[in-house]
Amino acid sequence: MDTQITTKFKIIKPTNEVFEAIVNPEKIGNFWFSSSSERWEKGRTLTLRYNEYDAEVVIHVFEVEENRKIVFAWGGNDQETIVTIILKELDKTSTIIEVNESGLSEDDPDIINKMIGQKEGWVYTLTCLKGYLKNGVTTLRASLVF
DSSP, X not given: OOOOEEEEEEESSOHHHHHHHHHOTTTGGXXXXXXXXXXXXXXXXEEEEEGGGTEEEEEEEEEEETTTEEXXXXXXXXXXXXXXXXXXXXXXXXXXXXXXXXXXXXXXXXXXXXXXXXHHXXXXXXXXXXXXXXXXXXXXXXXXXX
């Protein structure tokens, strides 16, 4: 079974603005996590915080190609997955952002629910990103109810 999740969105913003919103700790709190401990760069280990959920996640950044690609691992222990974010410039004003998360265990008895949850999470995150970049909306993030 293929257990990777892929989500794609078109955002009417230049690729550099989409990239910067993700890697810049001063911008990420406008659409995703409350904070990032530092700028996303290759080889760094970062702490991302959700104040609203009193939660933290540690990520390990494996690769960063400016305005093109970000690869990181998160989840830790036996549940670590790899996230690859690809940015494709359509023209000077539009970007396709593609998020692929792989490494979910097909032997996990709850794999279907985890895959649906991860897909739902990425759709939500990219919706918040699009709202922030296109319309300046910063109130969508951290609205999921568990």
